[in-house]
């Protein structure tokens with residue numbers, strides 16, 4: 613298994629471990645951080661299960677799922693979580709997802725995180741297309757993806773079923789040549 617090492621100026625990405633469960637629960641268990649996600653805040657047990665599944669997926673060949681701890685570049689604290697899933701039927705293409713602990717919001721870190729994920733996907737994984745689906749009302753995610761170069765592609769109606777009912781998604785994407793030009 614090839615371990616992920618990806619470092620930017622302010623952030624780094626690495627594979628999750630069991631030790632990251634409390635830090636990941638600070639995101640996946642938080643009501644504000646999961647407001648636009650299709651599930652209710654997760655319990656510590658559920659997050660531990662997710663981490664276990666992520667570690668198992670990291671050993672798969674070919675590897676299709678990357679669940680990564682987002683670390684502060686200076687102190688190496690875990691401040692968020694990122695996910696990149698390669699589509700099995702279209703392995704040139706991957707979907708990303710990301711979330712930061714609410715204490716980190718509003719300082720440009722989310723935009724940096726999207727940029728770092730794109731760099732990881734295009735440079736290290738050799739992908740051709742990377743996309744993300746957000747809630748129509750998720751303005752910070754919209755702006756972070758747009759600023760990082762992910763254009764809006766369109767709307768998927770009733771894409772997800774959430775505890776509140778059906779939810780549309782707005783899809784953003786960027787292609788490798790567009791990213792290289794930037």
Ligand SMILES: CC(C)(COP(=O)(O)OP(=O)(O)OC[C@H]1O[C@@H](n2cnc3c(N)ncnc32)[C@H](O)[C@@H]1OP(=O)(O)O)[C@@H](O)C(=O)NCCC(=O)NCCS
Nearest residue numbers: 645710711712717718719720721722723746752753755756
């Ligand atoms: C989405 C998320 C990662 C953004 O992180 P962040 O560090 O706050 O993002 P940034 O500081 O880079 O801000 C991105 C843009 O949103 C704007 N923004 C941030 N918070 C905002 C808010 N509450 N209201 C309006 N605009 C906001 C910023 O001004 C910035 O816009 P700009 O590029 O025009 O300056 C963060 O909000 C988060 O973790 N949310 C919960 C999980 C989630 O929704 N993930 C996305 C799934 S698709």
